[in-house]
Amino acid sequence: xxxxxxxxxxxxxxxxxxxxxxxxxxxxxxxxxxxxxxxxxxxxxxxxxxxxxxxxxxxxxxxxxxxxxxxxxxxxxxxxxxxxxxxxxxxxxxxxxxxxxxxxxxxxxxxxxxxxxxxxxxxxxxxxxxxxxxxxxxxxxxxxxxxxxxxxxxxxxxx
Numbered sequence: 001x002x003x004x005x006x007x008x009x010x011x012x013x014x015x016x017x018x019x020x021x022x023x024x025x026x027x028x029x030x031x032x033x034x035x036x037x038x039x040x041x042x043x044x045x046x047x048x049x050x051x052x053x054x055x056x057x058x059x060x061x062x063x064x065x066x067x068x069x070x071x072x073x074x075x076x077x078x079x080x081x082x083x084x085x086x087x088x089x090x091x092x093x094x095x096x097x098x099x100x101x102x103x104x105x106x107x108x109x110x111x112x113x114x115x116x117x118x119x120x121x122x123x124x125x126x127x128x129x130x131x132x133x134x135x136x137x138x139x140x141x142x143x144x145x146x147x148x149x150x151x152x153x154x155x156x157x158x159x
């Protein structure tokens with residue numbers, strides 16, 4: 001039996017890695033690495049699968065917003081950046097035998113027709129239950145099908 005597609009919201013600070021950066025990666029595909037929260041790690045490792053879609057959300061800027069859509073093209077695998085002592089995501093507790101942290105690969109799908117800001121999202125009652133609205137700081141969050149469809153409409157995009 002085939003698994004039903006799931007939807008996600010993936011946060012990134014555009015100064016670190018932006019949706020435009022993803023567009024300019026080879027094959028418009030890149031690893032989603034550096035997640036160092038156990039709850040988000042569990043989603044990356046256990047829940048997010050190839051074919052799932054995600055909103056790319058620019059965070060930690062004056063006007064945070066959903067800017068585009070990505071597709072998961074490789075499901076969770078050990079985040080090797082945690083083993084690089086020179087890297088910004090180094091974790092000395094990680095090893096090949098004990099990876100601790102996971103990542104997925106995502107591919108650029110499409111920008112939104114218009115940005116959907118956090119302030120706008122908060123004004124729509126059908127979105128009140130979103131992790132994002134409930135002040136979750138998780139960099140990887142589930143989005144239910146109804147929220148996904150509603151946000152696509154707000155973002156003036158059809159997939």
